Amino acid sequence: MDRASEPVERFSGTGLTRPSFDEHGWVWAADSAGTVRAVRPGARDAEPVRVEAPWLAARTVTSLRISRGGTRALVVTQDDGVAQVWLSGVVRGSGGAPQRLNEPYRVAADVDADVALWLSDREFVTAPLGGTGSVRPRVYDVSGRHRELPGLEGLTGLSGGNGASSVYAVAGGTLHMLTGNAWAPQSEDVRDTAFAG
Incomplete structure (x- = not known):
């Protein structure tokens, strides 16, 4: 978006994480229910991509950050008041479009x-x-x-x-x-x- 453009809402949700930008030009966010989306904001009519991450379905997501190389996701979840930190690989399709987050590795529990x-x-x-x-x-x-x-x-x-x-x-x-x-x-x-x- 250039500075003269009006902001355009690409997607909405409850409890969205702060946006995370990857080197492929995608902007990522997750809602508190574990739905992950990414959008390429350069095109005016760009539609968000729903990124598969079934392992997040029963968790409350409070933070999602994509690594600078765009290959890993760093996720914080809350389960019954207990926070956990996860690392997951990013799987992409043609043109670098995000497709899914692989099964994660738990880096830290009860933090x-x-x-x-x-x-x-x-x-x-x-x-x-x-x-x-x-x-x-x-x-x-x-x-x-x-x-x-x-x-x-x-x-x-x-x-x-x-x-x-x-x-x-x-x-x-x-x-x-x-x-x-x-x-x-x-x-x-x-x-x-x-x-x-």
Whole structure:
């Protein structure tokens, strides 16, 4: 969409995850019932593709992020108040159109998180958002090993750049950057941060 264009609704749903953009030009989202859709926003009449993911049918999806290479999906689900983090392969058809998410590998179970974001092809960061107390995000590798980051009060947003040294968080309307073992304030009046993925 160019800047002069009006926004166009491609699909809607209840509890949609934040959009995830892949290198093939597809924008992905899931609703809370586990329905995954992707759309190529460049064409005015583009119809969303329903991506098969039957393993999500009985789960509440809170986060869906496609890896920067477009080959893996990072998914956070809630089941009876327990969060789990999953990795799944992305299967595509002709022209790179998404078709399905393969049976997943559970990277983490019983975690305190409602969002997970890629930092690299091998690492991602998780956290619960919107609480009032101090939150300690975790950096995981794809094998499930993790380490905790320093705590930050009132975390409302999280974003990952290129590697574990590029983690950004929003708390109290201020953007913070992880610098060593502390969060350094960067800018005020920030609501949303995003990197590719």
